[in-house]
Amino acid sequence: MKVFKFGGASLQNVASIKNIARIIQNYGPKERLIVVLSAMGKTTDNLESIFNAYKTEEDYPDMIYHLKKYHLSICNNLFENRYDRVFYRVEKLFSDLEAEFRKGDKNFARLYDQTVCYGELLSSYIFSAYLAQEGVNNQWLDARKYIQTDDNWKEGIVDWAWSEKLMKSDLPDLMKGQILVTQGFLGGTVSEKTATLGREGSDFSAAIFAYCLDAESVTIWKDVPGILNADPRRIHNTCLFSQLPYKEAAEMTYYGATVIHPKTIKPLAIKKIPLYVKSFIHPEEAGTCIGEVEEYDTIPAIIFKPNQSIIRFEQKDYSSVNQSNLSQVFNLLAANNVKINLMKSSAISFSICANTEKEKFEIISERLSDDFYIDFYHGLELITIKNYNEDSLSKFSRKTIYWEQKTRNIYQIVRES
Ligand SMILES: Nc1ncnc2c1ncn2[C@@H]1O[C@H](COP(=O)(O)OP(=O)(O)O)[C@@H](O)[C@H]1O
Numbered sequence: 341m342k343v344f345k346f347g348g349a350s351l352q353n354v355a356s357i358k359n360i361a362r363i364i365q366n367y368g369p370k371e372r373l374i375v376v377l378s379a380m381g382k383t384t385d386n387l388e389s390i391f392n393a394y395k396t397e398e399d400y401p402d403m404i405y406h407l408k409k410y411h412l413s414i415c416n417n418l419f420e421n422r423y424d425r426v427f428y429r430v431e432k433l434f435s436d437l438e439a440e441f442r443k444g445d446k447n448f449a450r451l452y453d454q455t456v457c458y459g460e461l462l463s464s465y466i467f468s469a470y471l472a473q474e475g476v477n478n479q480w481l482d483a484r485k486y487i488q489t490d491d492n493w494k495e496g497i498v499d500w501a502w503s504e505k506l507m508k509s510d511l512p513d514l515m516k517g518q519i520l521v522t523q524g525f526l527g528g529t530v531s532e533k534t535a536t537l538g539r540e541g542s543d544f545s546a547a548i549f550a551y552c553l554d555a556e557s558v559t560i561w562k563d564v565p566g567i568l569n570a571d572p573r574r575i576h577n578t579c580l581f582s583q584l585p586y587k588e589a590a591e592m593t594y595y596g597a598t599v600i601h602p603k604t605i606k607p608l609a610i611k612k613i614p615l616y617v618k619s620f621i622h623p624e625e626a627g628t629c630i631g632e633v634e635e636y637d638t639i640p641a642i643i644f645k646p647n648q649s650i651i652r653f654e655q656k657d658y659s660s661v662n663q664s665n666l667s668q669v670f671n672l673l674a675a676n677n678v679k680i681n682l683m684k685s686s687a688i689s690f691s692i693c694a695n696t697e698k699e700k701f702e703i704i705s706e707r708l709s710d711d712f713y714i715d716f717y718h719g720l721e722l723i724t725i726k727n728y729n730e731d732s733l734s735k736f737s738r739k740t741i742y743w744e745q746k747t748r749n750i751y752q753i754v755r756e757s
């Protein structure tokens with residue numbers, strides 16, 4: 341079986357939805373295919389704003405009304421039959437969303453997952469109904485019944501063994517003679533609550549389905565020709581990698597290449613499942629194949645990671661950096677789930693570069709203030725150049741550089757953004 345994944349950009353309007361239906365008809369098999377969908381356009385951002393408005397007691401019902409209007413206007417243009425069941429389903433999903441807010445769960449992280457999930461529920465219902473109208477045999481599938489997670493709300497941890505068992509027992513039969521249309525980004529807990537997998541987590545969902553069902557391949561359809569040596573929004577004249585080994589792709593996503601969610605590569609690499617990254621604008625082009633590849637272009641790859649901070653810890657009593665004071669710092673960083681991207685130590689100080697999370701930094705700073713002087717530098721970006729050369733290094737020297745480090749293949753700077 342195969343897995344296709346389409347993200348928000350490929351579902352943002354009527355033309356793009358019709359385009360991906362054509363891609364499925366022209367490039368997908370008629371059965372044994374799982375189509376994993378994200379929410380339409382910026383729906384998840386909008387749902388997050390609605391959630392925040394609810395928390396701060398602003399006019400969130402009006403925001404829900406606008407999101408409903410957007411979805412209904414897409415349906416009006418997609419469906420010939422004004423009485424199609426899909427209109428009822430969309431209305432029902434929005435009333436369920438409103439009901440979740442009215443229930444008013446005081447656990448905000450859990451409520452976030454029960455509400456922000458509606459983007460994918462809506463997009464998958466609408467798309468499944470549209471495919472049916474176009475004569476494509478398909479079945480809507482609730483991903484929450486198959487991707488089982490714990491209740492680590494907003495970033496559910498997948499129970500791989502259980503998910504695999506559930507999928508293998510039901511889905512091979514269900515995929516016979518039809519394709520399955522399901523949601524990215526969503527999992528379910530034993531208590532039948534929704535758990536989301538972390539923002540931009542739909543690529544990861546595609547990898548979970550592929551891993552559990554021993555897929556032949558996964559294809560992620562994007563608005564770019566494949567994996568480029570830099571984000572084309574940041575750098576002109578980028579080059580396409582026609583193929584990349586899993587390790588290179590995993591490193592690029594780790595350093596911040598947002599084209600693929602960082603958790604996507606590992607499950608596929610374990611099962612040696614190839615990952616194709618292709619353009620939904622030019623589906624006929626080959627794109628990038630990530631897999632067990634020996635040869636690939638070692639051109640410099642430039643990766644930007646915004647929203648970075650440097651935190652410098654200096655021991656107040658001049659004692660040198662050692663395993664015991666480092667473990668004190670690391671334990672606190674781990675307890676607060678701070679994501680470290682770089683670290684270095686000198687005689688009496690230790691520094692990290694991490695994603696900016698000011699509230700967490702305040703807690704850490706307060707807890708360590710007896711033993712350490714702590715300095716913060718915010719408003720920075722991390723730039724990583726893999727396989728750098730002199731020409732690529734010269735591009736980034738104009739702004740103030742706070743941190744610079746070089747290994748044989750990797751050059752990294754942290755600078756003002
Ligand atoms: N190395 C890279 N190669 C290609 N695209 C990249 C790269 N790094 C960042 N991007 C960005 O990733 C975007 C596609 O990812 P994303 O918008 O998250 O897709 P989707 O919403 O479909 O999952 C591209 O439009 C591009 O700007």
Ligand SMILES: N[C@@H](CC(=O)OP(=O)(O)O)C(=O)O
Nearest residue numbers: 347348378384539540541542
């Ligand atoms: N809709 C979710 C999950 C996702 O992966 O979306 P996309 O594939 O559009 O990045 C989000 O925006 O976080």
